[in-house]
Amino acid sequence: MKRRIQTILQNLIAWIFSAIIVIPIIIIALNSFKNVKESNSMSFHLPSIWEFTNYLEVIKRGNLLVGFRNSFSYALLSTLLLLVVTLPCAFVLQRRGAKRLYRILYYVLIIGIALPLNNIALMKVMVGLHLMNTRVGIYLLYAAIGLPLSVFIAHGFMSGIPRELDEAAVIDGCSAGNLFLKVILPLLKPVASTLFILNFLNTWNDFTMAIYFLNGSDKMPVTLSVYNFFGQFQKSWNLVCADIMLTALPVLIVYLFAQKYIIQGLTSGAVKG
Amino acid sequence: MKRSKIYPGYFILPALLLIALLYLLPALLGTAYSFTDWNRYSNELHFVGWKNYIKVFSGGEKYIGYIKNTVFFTVLSAVLKLGLGLALAILFTSSRIRLCNLHRTIAFAPQVFSVLIIGITFKAMLHPSTGFINALLRSCGLSFLAHDWLGSIDTAFGSIIAVDVWRGAGYAMVIFIAGIQNIPLIYYESASIDGAGFWAKLLHITIPSLIPTLTVNLVLSITYGLRVFDIVYVLTNGGPGNATDVINTATFMNFSKGNYAMGTTLSSILACATVIIALFIVRFMGKKEDNQ
Numbered sequence: 001m002k003r004r005i006q007t008i009l010q011n012l013i014a015w016i017f018s019a020i021i022v023i024p025i026i027i028i029a030l031n032s033f034k035n036v037k038e039s040n041s042m043s044f045h046l047p048s049i050w051e052f053t054n055y056l057e058v059i060k061r062g063n064l065l066v067g068f069r070n071s072f073s074y075a076l077l078s079t080l081l082l083l084v085v086t087l088p089c090a091f092v093l094q095r096r097g098a099k100r101l102y103r104i105l106y107y108v109l110i111i112g113i114a115l116p117l118n119n120i121a122l123m124k125v126m127v128g129l130h131l132m133n134t135r136v137g138i139y140l141l142y143a144a145i146g147l148p149l150s151v152f153i154a155h156g157f158m159s160g161i162p163r164e165l166d167e168a169a170v171i172d173g174c175s176a177g178n179l180f181l182k183v184i185l186p187l188l189k190p191v192a193s194t195l196f197i198l199n200f201l202n203t204w205n206d207f208t209m210a211i212y213f214l215n216g217s218d219k220m221p222v223t224l225s226v227y228n229f230f231g232q233f234q235k236s237w238n239l240v241c242a243d244i245m246l247t248a249l250p251v252l253i254v255y256l257f258a259q260k261y262i263i264q265g266l267t268s269g270a271v272k273g
Numbered sequence: 274m275k276r277s278k279i280y281p282g283y284f285i286l287p288a289l290l291l292i293a294l295l296y297l298l299p300a301l302l303g304t305a306y307s308f309t310d311w312n313r314y315s316n317e318l319h320f321v322g323w324k325n326y327i328k329v330f331s332g333g334e335k336y337i338g339y340i341k342n343t344v345f346f347t348v349l350s351a352v353l354k355l356g357l358g359l360a361l362a363i364l365f366t367s368s369r370i371r372l373c374n375l376h377r378t379i380a381f382a383p384q385v386f387s388v389l390i391i392g393i394t395f396k397a398m399l400h401p402s403t404g405f406i407n408a409l410l411r412s413c414g415l416s417f418l419a420h421d422w423l424g425s426i427d428t429a430f431g432s433i434i435a436v437d438v439w440r441g442a443g444y445a446m447v448i449f450i451a452g453i454q455n456i457p458l459i460y461y462e463s464a465s466i467d468g469a470g471f472w473a474k475l476l477h478i479t480i481p482s483l484i485p486t487l488t489v490n491l492v493l494s495i496t497y498g499l500r501v502f503d504i505v506y507v508l509t510n511g512g513p514g515n516a517t518d519v520i521n522t523a524t525f526m527n528f529s530k531g532n533y534a535m536g537t538t539l540s541s542i543l544a545c546a547t548v549i550i551a552l553f554i555v556r557f558m559g560k561k562e563d564n565q
Contacts, residue, residue: 088284121303144295205387
Protein backbone atom coordinates (compact mmCIF):
# COMPACT_ATOMS: atom_id res chain seq x y z
CA MET A 1 0.00 0.00 0.00
CA LYS A 2 2.70 2.43 1.02
CA ARG A 3 4.58 1.63 -2.16
CA ARG A 4 1.51 2.30 -4.26
CA ILE A 5 0.94 5.71 -2.72
CA GLN A 6 4.58 6.56 -3.27
CA THR A 7 4.30 5.60 -6.93
CA ILE A 8 1.23 7.76 -7.42
CA LEU A 9 2.90 10.64 -5.63
CA GLN A 10 6.01 10.38 -7.79
CA ASN A 11 3.96 10.36 -10.98
CA LEU A 12 2.07 13.37 -9.73
CA ILE A 13 5.30 15.27 -9.12
CA ALA A 14 6.49 14.34 -12.61
CA TRP A 15 3.30 15.74 -14.12
CA ILE A 16 3.58 18.94 -12.10
CA PHE A 17 7.08 19.54 -13.44
CA SER A 18 5.96 18.86 -16.99
CA ALA A 19 2.98 21.15 -16.55
CA ILE A 20 5.26 23.99 -15.43
CA ILE A 21 7.12 23.65 -18.73
CA VAL A 22 4.07 23.23 -20.93
CA ILE A 23 1.69 25.84 -19.47
CA PRO A 24 3.51 28.94 -20.81
CA ILE A 25 3.59 27.37 -24.27
CA ILE A 26 -0.16 26.63 -24.20
CA ILE A 27 -0.96 30.13 -23.02
CA ILE A 28 1.08 31.71 -25.79
CA ALA A 29 -0.63 29.43 -28.31
CA LEU A 30 -4.12 30.32 -27.05
CA ASN A 31 -3.32 34.01 -26.90
CA SER A 32 -2.10 34.05 -30.48
CA PHE A 33 -5.68 33.37 -31.65
CA LYS A 34 -7.42 36.01 -29.55
CA ASN A 35 -8.30 39.56 -30.47
CA VAL A 36 -6.36 42.44 -28.90
CA LYS A 37 -8.83 43.04 -26.11
CA GLU A 38 -9.08 39.43 -24.97
CA SER A 39 -5.35 38.90 -25.17
CA ASN A 40 -4.92 41.61 -22.58
CA SER A 41 -5.87 39.16 -19.88
CA MET A 42 -3.78 36.06 -20.24
CA SER A 43 -5.63 32.99 -19.12
CA PHE A 44 -6.62 29.49 -20.06
CA HIS A 45 -9.92 30.70 -21.53
CA LEU A 46 -10.38 29.74 -25.13
CA PRO A 47 -10.70 32.72 -27.45
CA SER A 48 -14.36 33.66 -28.05
CA ILE A 49 -13.64 34.15 -31.74
CA TRP A 50 -10.61 32.42 -33.25
CA GLU A 51 -8.67 35.13 -35.05
CA PHE A 52 -6.57 33.23 -37.56
CA THR A 53 -5.83 36.48 -39.35
CA ASN A 54 -3.39 37.39 -36.54
CA TYR A 55 -0.88 35.16 -38.24
CA LEU A 56 -1.29 36.77 -41.63
CA GLU A 57 -0.92 40.18 -40.09
CA VAL A 58 2.29 39.18 -38.32
CA ILE A 59 3.81 37.74 -41.46
CA LYS A 60 2.97 40.90 -43.36
CA ARG A 61 3.96 43.49 -40.78
CA GLY A 62 6.76 41.68 -39.01
CA ASN A 63 9.11 41.28 -41.95
CA LEU A 64 9.14 37.65 -40.94
CA LEU A 65 9.85 36.08 -44.31
CA VAL A 66 13.01 38.12 -44.76
CA GLY A 67 14.06 37.09 -41.25
CA PHE A 68 13.43 33.43 -41.98
CA ARG A 69 15.40 33.55 -45.20
CA ASN A 70 18.32 35.31 -43.52
CA SER A 71 18.43 33.02 -40.50
CA PHE A 72 18.24 29.99 -42.74
CA SER A 73 21.13 31.15 -44.87
CA TYR A 74 23.24 32.15 -41.83
CA ALA A 75 22.61 28.86 -40.08
CA LEU A 76 23.07 26.63 -43.13
CA LEU A 77 26.13 28.22 -44.70
CA SER A 78 28.02 28.89 -41.49
CA THR A 79 27.37 25.31 -40.35
CA LEU A 80 28.58 23.84 -43.64
CA LEU A 81 31.67 26.03 -43.52
CA LEU A 82 32.24 24.93 -39.94
CA LEU A 83 32.07 21.24 -40.88
CA VAL A 84 34.46 21.67 -43.81
CA VAL A 85 36.95 23.37 -41.53
CA THR A 86 36.46 21.26 -38.39
CA LEU A 87 36.54 17.68 -39.59
CA PRO A 88 39.96 17.58 -41.31
CA CYS A 89 41.37 19.69 -38.49
CA ALA A 90 40.14 17.37 -35.75
CA PHE A 91 41.39 14.37 -37.72
CA VAL A 92 44.96 15.63 -37.95
CA LEU A 93 44.95 16.93 -34.38
CA GLN A 94 43.85 13.57 -33.04
CA ARG A 95 46.22 11.48 -35.17
CA ARG A 96 49.25 13.60 -34.34
CA GLY A 97 48.21 14.20 -30.74
CA ALA A 98 51.37 12.52 -29.41
CA LYS A 99 53.37 15.54 -30.54
CA ARG A 100 53.53 18.44 -28.15
CA LEU A 101 52.95 21.10 -30.83
CA TYR A 102 49.68 19.48 -31.88
CA ARG A 103 48.51 19.13 -28.30
CA ILE A 104 49.10 22.83 -27.77
CA LEU A 105 47.29 23.67 -31.01
CA TYR A 106 44.38 21.55 -29.81
CA TYR A 107 44.10 23.55 -26.60
CA VAL A 108 44.39 26.81 -28.52
CA LEU A 109 41.48 25.73 -30.72
CA ILE A 110 39.20 24.62 -27.89
CA ILE A 111 39.90 27.38 -25.36
CA GLY A 112 36.91 29.23 -26.81
CA ILE A 113 34.64 26.75 -24.99
CA ALA A 114 35.38 28.71 -21.82
CA LEU A 115 36.78 31.99 -23.10
CA PRO A 116 34.02 34.51 -23.87
CA LEU A 117 34.32 36.59 -27.03
CA ASN A 118 35.46 40.17 -26.67
CA ASN A 119 32.74 41.59 -28.89
CA ILE A 120 33.95 45.18 -28.91
CA ALA A 121 37.47 44.34 -30.00
CA LEU A 122 35.97 41.85 -32.44
CA MET A 123 34.10 44.73 -34.01
CA LYS A 124 37.44 46.48 -34.57
CA VAL A 125 38.84 43.34 -36.23
CA MET A 126 35.73 42.93 -38.38
CA VAL A 127 36.00 46.55 -39.52
CA GLY A 128 39.67 46.01 -40.34
CA LEU A 129 38.86 42.93 -42.41
CA HIS A 130 35.96 44.74 -44.15
CA LEU A 131 33.58 42.13 -42.73
CA MET A 132 31.44 44.44 -40.59
CA ASN A 133 27.75 44.25 -41.43
CA THR A 134 28.30 41.81 -44.31
CA ARG A 135 26.85 38.37 -44.85
CA VAL A 136 30.27 36.82 -45.40
CA GLY A 137 31.36 38.28 -42.06
CA ILE A 138 28.38 36.65 -40.32
CA TYR A 139 29.08 33.24 -41.89
CA LEU A 140 32.70 33.37 -40.78
CA LEU A 141 31.77 34.66 -37.33
CA TYR A 142 29.24 31.93 -36.59
CA ALA A 143 31.61 29.30 -37.92
CA ALA A 144 34.31 30.60 -35.57
CA ILE A 145 31.94 30.67 -32.58
CA GLY A 146 30.93 27.05 -33.12
CA LEU A 147 34.46 25.85 -33.79
CA PRO A 148 35.91 25.24 -30.30
CA LEU A 149 33.16 22.91 -29.10
CA SER A 150 32.92 21.21 -32.51
CA VAL A 151 36.65 20.48 -32.63
CA PHE A 152 36.40 19.07 -29.11
CA ILE A 153 33.48 16.76 -30.00
CA ALA A 154 34.96 15.66 -33.35
CA HIS A 155 38.35 15.03 -31.72
CA GLY A 156 36.70 12.75 -29.17
CA PHE A 157 34.92 10.87 -31.94
CA MET A 158 38.08 10.41 -34.05
CA SER A 159 39.84 8.53 -31.30
CA GLY A 160 37.28 5.78 -31.82
CA ILE A 161 38.35 5.26 -35.45
CA PRO A 162 41.25 2.80 -35.56
CA ARG A 163 44.57 4.00 -36.91
CA GLU A 164 45.14 0.67 -38.66
CA LEU A 165 42.56 1.82 -41.17
CA ASP A 166 44.75 4.78 -42.19
CA GLU A 167 47.81 2.58 -42.48
CA ALA A 168 46.03 -0.02 -44.61
CA ALA A 169 44.72 2.67 -46.93
CA VAL A 170 48.14 4.26 -47.29
CA ILE A 171 49.79 0.93 -48.04
CA ASP A 172 47.19 0.46 -50.78
CA GLY A 173 48.45 3.70 -52.30
CA CYS A 174 45.99 6.23 -50.93
CA SER A 175 47.12 9.86 -50.82
CA ALA A 176 46.55 12.01 -47.73
CA GLY A 177 43.64 13.83 -49.36
CA ASN A 178 41.99 10.63 -50.51
CA LEU A 179 42.58 8.95 -47.18
CA PHE A 180 40.52 11.65 -45.50
CA LEU A 181 37.87 12.05 -48.19
CA LYS A 182 37.28 8.43 -49.15
CA VAL A 183 38.17 6.44 -46.04
CA ILE A 184 37.68 8.64 -42.96
CA LEU A 185 34.92 11.02 -44.00
CA PRO A 186 32.27 8.33 -44.61
CA LEU A 187 32.87 7.08 -41.07
CA LEU A 188 32.25 10.53 -39.63
CA LYS A 189 28.57 10.67 -40.56
CA PRO A 190 27.27 10.33 -36.98
CA VAL A 191 29.46 13.05 -35.54
CA ALA A 192 28.93 15.24 -38.60
CA SER A 193 25.16 15.12 -38.18
CA THR A 194 25.48 15.82 -34.47
CA LEU A 195 27.63 18.87 -35.17
CA PHE A 196 25.32 19.98 -37.94
CA ILE A 197 22.27 20.01 -35.68
CA LEU A 198 24.10 21.59 -32.77
CA ASN A 199 25.50 24.48 -34.78
CA PHE A 200 22.46 25.00 -36.98
CA LEU A 201 20.27 25.36 -33.90
CA ASN A 202 22.70 27.64 -32.09
CA THR A 203 23.01 29.95 -35.07
CA TRP A 204 19.29 29.93 -35.74
CA ASN A 205 18.57 30.90 -32.13
CA ASP A 206 21.37 33.42 -31.69
CA PHE A 207 20.60 37.01 -31.08
CA THR A 208 23.74 38.52 -29.57
CA MET A 209 25.86 38.63 -32.73
CA ALA A 210 23.02 40.26 -34.64
CA ILE A 211 22.67 43.15 -32.21
CA TYR A 212 26.42 43.74 -32.17
CA PHE A 213 27.34 43.23 -35.79
CA LEU A 214 24.34 43.72 -38.05
CA ASN A 215 22.20 46.67 -38.88
CA GLY A 216 19.70 47.27 -41.61
CA SER A 217 16.49 45.29 -41.85
CA ASP A 218 17.49 43.42 -45.00
CA LYS A 219 20.13 41.39 -43.10
CA MET A 220 18.11 40.86 -39.94
CA PRO A 221 17.84 37.30 -38.61
CA VAL A 222 14.48 36.08 -37.40
CA THR A 223 15.33 36.54 -33.70
CA LEU A 224 16.04 40.22 -34.23
CA SER A 225 12.88 40.73 -36.27
CA VAL A 226 10.88 39.20 -33.40
CA TYR A 227 12.60 41.51 -30.94
CA ASN A 228 11.83 44.58 -33.04
CA PHE A 229 8.27 43.44 -33.61
CA PHE A 230 7.86 43.10 -29.85
CA GLY A 231 9.17 46.65 -29.42
CA GLN A 232 6.64 48.01 -31.91
CA PHE A 233 3.56 46.05 -30.90
CA GLN A 234 3.96 45.75 -27.11
CA LYS A 235 0.30 46.62 -26.64
CA SER A 236 -0.95 43.87 -28.96
CA TRP A 237 -0.14 40.68 -27.08
CA ASN A 238 -2.11 38.59 -29.56
CA LEU A 239 0.20 39.63 -32.41
CA VAL A 240 3.33 39.21 -30.28
CA CYS A 241 2.16 35.71 -29.34
CA ALA A 242 1.47 34.85 -32.98
CA ASP A 243 4.96 36.06 -33.81
CA ILE A 244 6.44 33.87 -31.07
CA MET A 245 4.46 30.88 -32.33
CA LEU A 246 5.57 31.35 -35.92
CA THR A 247 9.23 31.47 -34.97
CA ALA A 248 9.08 28.73 -32.36
CA LEU A 249 6.97 26.27 -34.35
CA PRO A 250 9.61 25.19 -36.90
CA VAL A 251 12.07 24.54 -34.07
CA LEU A 252 9.46 22.63 -32.08
CA ILE A 253 8.53 20.42 -35.05
CA VAL A 254 12.17 19.67 -35.82
CA TYR A 255 12.72 18.90 -32.13
CA LEU A 256 9.83 16.44 -31.97
CA PHE A 257 11.02 14.57 -35.05
CA ALA A 258 14.79 14.67 -34.54
CA GLN A 259 14.76 14.67 -30.75
CA LYS A 260 17.29 11.88 -30.38
CA TYR A 261 19.84 13.63 -32.58
CA ILE A 262 19.25 17.02 -31.02
CA ILE A 263 19.73 15.75 -27.47
CA GLN A 264 22.79 13.86 -28.66
CA GLY A 265 24.09 17.01 -30.33
CA LEU A 266 23.54 19.25 -27.35
CA THR A 267 25.00 16.82 -24.84
CA SER A 268 27.63 14.77 -26.66
CA GLY A 269 30.41 17.21 -25.83
CA ALA A 270 29.38 17.20 -22.22
CA VAL A 271 28.94 13.48 -21.76
CA LYS A 272 32.17 12.58 -23.50
CA GLY A 273 34.09 15.25 -21.65
CA MET B 274 55.47 6.62 -44.71
CA LYS B 275 55.98 9.73 -42.70
CA ARG B 276 53.32 11.00 -40.31
CA SER B 277 53.46 14.48 -41.78
CA LYS B 278 52.56 13.07 -45.19
CA ILE B 279 49.53 11.05 -44.10
CA TYR B 280 48.30 13.69 -41.68
CA PRO B 281 49.25 16.98 -43.29
CA GLY B 282 49.51 19.98 -40.98
CA TYR B 283 47.74 22.26 -43.43
CA PHE B 284 44.45 20.48 -42.60
CA ILE B 285 44.49 22.51 -39.41
CA LEU B 286 45.18 25.88 -40.99
CA PRO B 287 41.67 27.10 -41.91
CA ALA B 288 40.37 26.36 -38.42
CA LEU B 289 43.40 27.94 -36.81
CA LEU B 290 43.04 31.02 -38.97
CA LEU B 291 39.38 31.47 -38.03
CA ILE B 292 40.11 31.11 -34.32
CA ALA B 293 43.20 33.29 -34.45
CA LEU B 294 41.47 36.12 -36.28
CA LEU B 295 38.02 36.09 -34.71
CA TYR B 296 38.72 34.76 -31.20
CA LEU B 297 42.29 35.24 -30.08
CA LEU B 298 43.11 38.49 -31.85
CA PRO B 299 40.05 40.23 -30.36
CA ALA B 300 40.94 38.86 -26.92
CA LEU B 301 44.49 40.24 -27.12
CA LEU B 302 43.50 43.46 -28.84
CA GLY B 303 40.71 43.96 -26.33
CA THR B 304 43.10 43.60 -23.41
CA ALA B 305 45.47 46.08 -25.04
CA TYR B 306 42.65 48.56 -25.64
CA SER B 307 41.53 48.29 -22.03
CA PHE B 308 44.61 50.35 -21.13
CA THR B 309 43.53 53.21 -23.41
CA ASP B 310 40.72 55.74 -23.62
CA TRP B 311 39.34 54.27 -26.86
CA ASN B 312 35.88 55.63 -27.74
CA ARG B 313 33.63 56.32 -30.67
CA TYR B 314 33.99 60.10 -30.59
CA SER B 315 37.69 60.62 -31.03
CA ASN B 316 40.25 59.25 -33.43
CA GLU B 317 43.10 59.77 -31.00
CA LEU B 318 44.09 56.98 -28.66
CA HIS B 319 45.81 57.68 -25.33
CA PHE B 320 47.46 55.21 -23.01
CA VAL B 321 45.82 55.54 -19.60
CA GLY B 322 47.44 52.69 -17.66
CA TRP B 323 45.26 50.91 -15.11
CA LYS B 324 42.73 53.72 -14.97
CA ASN B 325 39.83 51.70 -16.38
CA TYR B 326 40.50 48.79 -14.04
CA ILE B 327 40.77 51.09 -11.04
CA LYS B 328 37.46 52.62 -12.05
CA VAL B 329 35.84 49.18 -12.11
CA PHE B 330 37.18 47.99 -8.78
CA SER B 331 36.92 51.21 -6.79
CA GLY B 332 34.47 53.20 -8.88
CA GLY B 333 31.60 52.84 -6.48
CA GLU B 334 28.41 50.84 -6.42
CA LYS B 335 27.70 50.68 -10.14
CA TYR B 336 30.67 48.62 -11.32
CA ILE B 337 30.91 46.44 -8.24
CA GLY B 338 27.19 45.89 -8.75
CA TYR B 339 27.81 44.36 -12.20
CA ILE B 340 30.31 41.94 -10.75
CA LYS B 341 28.17 41.08 -7.73
CA ASN B 342 25.15 40.49 -9.94
CA THR B 343 27.10 38.27 -12.30
CA VAL B 344 28.43 36.16 -9.43
CA PHE B 345 25.00 36.03 -7.78
CA PHE B 346 23.35 34.94 -11.02
CA THR B 347 26.04 32.35 -11.73
CA VAL B 348 25.99 30.73 -8.30
CA LEU B 349 22.25 30.73 -7.76
CA SER B 350 21.29 29.60 -11.27
CA ALA B 351 23.96 26.89 -11.23
CA VAL B 352 22.87 25.52 -7.84
CA LEU B 353 19.19 25.52 -8.77
CA LYS B 354 19.72 24.04 -12.24
CA LEU B 355 21.99 21.30 -10.95
CA GLY B 356 19.77 20.49 -7.98
CA LEU B 357 16.61 20.42 -10.02
CA GLY B 358 18.35 18.68 -12.92
CA LEU B 359 19.57 15.91 -10.63
CA ALA B 360 16.17 15.52 -8.99
CA LEU B 361 14.47 15.30 -12.40
CA ALA B 362 17.09 12.85 -13.66
CA ILE B 363 16.52 10.53 -10.69
CA LEU B 364 12.76 10.87 -11.03
CA PHE B 365 12.73 10.23 -14.78
CA THR B 366 14.98 7.19 -14.62
CA SER B 367 12.83 5.57 -11.96
CA SER B 368 10.97 2.50 -13.12
CA ARG B 369 7.89 3.67 -11.27
CA ILE B 370 7.27 6.66 -13.52
CA ARG B 371 5.03 6.07 -16.50
CA LEU B 372 5.71 7.84 -19.79
CA CYS B 373 9.27 8.66 -18.75
CA ASN B 374 10.28 9.54 -22.29
CA LEU B 375 7.43 12.00 -22.66
CA HIS B 376 8.45 13.76 -19.44
CA ARG B 377 12.07 13.91 -20.56
CA THR B 378 11.07 15.31 -23.95
CA ILE B 379 9.03 18.02 -22.26
CA ALA B 380 11.69 18.90 -19.69
CA PHE B 381 14.37 19.33 -22.33
CA ALA B 382 12.20 21.24 -24.81
CA PRO B 383 12.92 24.81 -23.60
CA GLN B 384 16.57 24.26 -24.43
CA VAL B 385 15.90 24.18 -28.17
CA PHE B 386 14.16 27.55 -28.29
CA SER B 387 15.91 30.85 -28.69
CA VAL B 388 16.55 32.64 -25.40
CA LEU B 389 14.98 35.67 -27.02
CA ILE B 390 11.69 33.83 -27.65
CA ILE B 391 11.68 32.54 -24.08
CA GLY B 392 12.44 36.01 -22.79
CA ILE B 393 9.50 37.56 -24.61
CA THR B 394 7.23 34.69 -23.56
CA PHE B 395 8.03 35.34 -19.91
CA LYS B 396 7.80 39.08 -20.32
CA ALA B 397 4.22 38.32 -21.31
CA MET B 398 3.69 35.84 -18.46
CA LEU B 399 5.13 38.17 -15.82
CA HIS B 400 3.50 41.37 -17.04
CA PRO B 401 2.14 43.23 -13.99
CA SER B 402 -1.36 43.95 -15.33
CA THR B 403 -1.94 41.50 -18.18
CA GLY B 404 0.37 38.60 -17.31
CA PHE B 405 -0.70 35.06 -16.49
CA ILE B 406 1.14 34.79 -13.16
CA ASN B 407 -0.64 37.75 -11.61
CA ALA B 408 -3.96 36.71 -13.12
CA LEU B 409 -3.51 33.27 -11.58
CA LEU B 410 -2.65 34.73 -8.17
CA ARG B 411 -5.68 37.03 -8.27
CA SER B 412 -8.04 34.25 -9.25
CA CYS B 413 -6.79 32.16 -6.31
CA GLY B 414 -7.56 35.02 -3.98
CA LEU B 415 -3.89 35.74 -3.48
CA SER B 416 -3.95 39.18 -5.08
CA PHE B 417 -1.71 40.54 -2.30
CA LEU B 418 1.06 38.44 -3.87
CA ALA B 419 0.54 39.96 -7.33
CA HIS B 420 3.57 41.97 -8.18
CA ASP B 421 5.47 43.84 -10.88
CA TRP B 422 7.89 40.92 -11.06
CA LEU B 423 10.40 42.34 -13.52
CA GLY B 424 9.90 45.98 -12.68
CA SER B 425 10.65 46.09 -8.96
CA ILE B 426 14.09 45.86 -7.45
CA ASP B 427 13.32 43.11 -4.94
CA THR B 428 11.98 40.54 -7.43
CA ALA B 429 13.52 41.40 -10.81
CA PHE B 430 16.66 39.36 -10.36
CA GLY B 431 14.86 36.42 -8.79
CA SER B 432 12.46 36.35 -11.72
CA ILE B 433 15.31 36.31 -14.24
CA ILE B 434 16.94 33.42 -12.42
CA ALA B 435 13.63 31.54 -12.26
CA VAL B 436 13.17 31.89 -16.02
CA ASP B 437 16.74 30.76 -16.60
CA VAL B 438 16.24 27.71 -14.40
CA TRP B 439 12.99 26.94 -16.24
CA ARG B 440 15.02 26.93 -19.44
CA GLY B 441 18.18 25.19 -18.30
CA ALA B 442 17.18 22.51 -15.77
CA GLY B 443 16.25 20.09 -18.54
CA TYR B 444 19.73 20.36 -20.05
CA ALA B 445 21.38 19.51 -16.74
CA MET B 446 18.87 16.67 -16.39
CA VAL B 447 19.76 15.11 -19.73
CA ILE B 448 23.45 15.11 -18.84
CA PHE B 449 22.72 13.58 -15.43
CA ILE B 450 20.54 10.92 -17.06
CA ALA B 451 23.41 9.95 -19.35
CA GLY B 452 25.60 9.66 -16.25
CA ILE B 453 23.05 7.62 -14.30
CA GLN B 454 22.64 5.20 -17.19
CA ASN B 455 26.37 4.53 -17.08
CA ILE B 456 26.19 3.25 -13.49
CA PRO B 457 26.15 -0.57 -13.56
CA LEU B 458 22.82 -1.90 -12.31
CA ILE B 459 24.58 -4.57 -10.31
CA TYR B 460 25.68 -1.94 -7.77
CA TYR B 461 22.07 -1.23 -6.95
CA GLU B 462 21.14 -4.90 -6.90
CA SER B 463 23.81 -5.85 -4.42
CA ALA B 464 23.01 -2.79 -2.32
CA SER B 465 19.39 -3.90 -2.20
CA ILE B 466 20.45 -7.33 -1.01
CA ASP B 467 22.41 -5.62 1.76
CA GLY B 468 19.21 -3.82 2.69
CA ALA B 469 20.03 -0.33 1.48
CA GLY B 470 17.06 1.98 0.96
CA PHE B 471 16.53 4.78 -1.56
CA TRP B 472 18.52 7.41 0.33
CA ALA B 473 21.41 5.09 1.11
CA LYS B 474 21.69 4.16 -2.56
CA LEU B 475 21.48 7.79 -3.58
CA LEU B 476 24.20 8.88 -1.17
CA HIS B 477 26.56 5.95 -1.56
CA ILE B 478 26.12 4.89 -5.19
CA THR B 479 24.40 7.45 -7.39
CA ILE B 480 26.05 10.67 -6.24
CA PRO B 481 29.63 9.36 -5.96
CA SER B 482 29.33 7.77 -9.42
CA LEU B 483 28.06 11.03 -10.82
CA ILE B 484 31.08 13.16 -9.83
CA PRO B 485 32.44 13.36 -13.42
CA THR B 486 28.99 14.23 -14.74
CA LEU B 487 28.61 16.77 -11.99
CA THR B 488 31.91 18.38 -12.99
CA VAL B 489 30.75 18.72 -16.57
CA ASN B 490 27.43 20.20 -15.53
CA LEU B 491 29.15 22.57 -13.14
CA VAL B 492 31.62 23.83 -15.74
CA LEU B 493 28.83 24.26 -18.28
CA SER B 494 26.49 26.17 -16.02
CA ILE B 495 29.21 28.32 -14.45
CA THR B 496 30.78 29.36 -17.75
CA TYR B 497 27.26 30.01 -19.04
CA GLY B 498 26.32 32.02 -15.96
CA LEU B 499 29.40 34.22 -16.07
CA ARG B 500 28.82 35.19 -19.66
CA VAL B 501 25.04 35.45 -19.43
CA PHE B 502 23.65 38.17 -21.65
CA ASP B 503 20.49 37.58 -23.69
CA ILE B 504 18.09 36.47 -20.97
CA VAL B 505 18.90 39.56 -18.87
CA TYR B 506 18.92 41.85 -21.89
CA VAL B 507 15.48 40.70 -23.03
CA LEU B 508 13.76 40.47 -19.64
CA THR B 509 14.94 43.65 -17.94
CA ASN B 510 17.80 45.13 -19.97
CA GLY B 511 19.58 45.60 -16.66
CA GLY B 512 16.78 47.53 -15.02
CA PRO B 513 15.19 48.75 -12.89
CA GLY B 514 18.07 51.22 -12.73
CA ASN B 515 21.16 49.05 -12.74
CA ALA B 516 19.67 46.48 -10.39
CA THR B 517 19.99 43.50 -12.73
CA ASP B 518 22.94 44.58 -14.89
CA VAL B 519 25.53 41.84 -15.31
CA ILE B 520 28.98 42.25 -16.85
CA ASN B 521 27.88 41.43 -20.38
CA THR B 522 24.86 43.73 -20.39
CA ALA B 523 27.11 46.49 -19.04
CA THR B 524 29.58 45.72 -21.83
CA PHE B 525 26.83 46.05 -24.40
CA MET B 526 25.62 49.29 -22.83
CA ASN B 527 29.13 50.75 -23.02
CA PHE B 528 29.38 49.50 -26.60
CA SER B 529 26.19 51.24 -27.67
CA LYS B 530 27.17 54.43 -25.86
CA GLY B 531 30.54 54.38 -27.60
CA ASN B 532 32.61 53.88 -24.41
CA TYR B 533 34.64 51.17 -26.08
CA ALA B 534 37.55 51.20 -23.64
CA MET B 535 35.33 50.57 -20.61
CA GLY B 536 33.40 47.88 -22.46
CA THR B 537 36.53 46.03 -23.43
CA THR B 538 37.90 46.35 -19.88
CA LEU B 539 34.81 44.61 -18.53
CA SER B 540 35.11 41.95 -21.24
CA SER B 541 38.74 41.32 -20.38
CA ILE B 542 38.00 40.96 -16.67
CA LEU B 543 35.25 38.49 -17.50
CA ALA B 544 37.44 36.47 -19.88
CA CYS B 545 40.19 36.22 -17.29
CA ALA B 546 37.80 35.18 -14.51
CA THR B 547 36.02 32.62 -16.67
CA VAL B 548 39.16 30.85 -17.82
CA ILE B 549 40.64 30.75 -14.30
CA ILE B 550 37.43 29.40 -12.76
CA ALA B 551 36.95 26.79 -15.50
CA LEU B 552 40.54 25.56 -15.12
CA PHE B 553 40.17 25.51 -11.35
CA ILE B 554 37.00 23.40 -11.43
CA VAL B 555 38.45 20.95 -13.92
CA ARG B 556 41.63 20.56 -11.84
CA PHE B 557 39.92 20.38 -8.49
CA MET B 558 37.18 17.96 -9.49
CA GLY B 559 39.61 15.96 -11.62
CA LYS B 560 41.75 15.32 -8.53
CA LYS B 561 38.76 14.28 -6.48
CA GLU B 562 37.85 11.81 -9.15
CA ASP B 563 41.31 10.24 -9.05
CA ASN B 564 41.05 9.74 -5.32
CA GLN B 565 37.81 7.82 -5.59
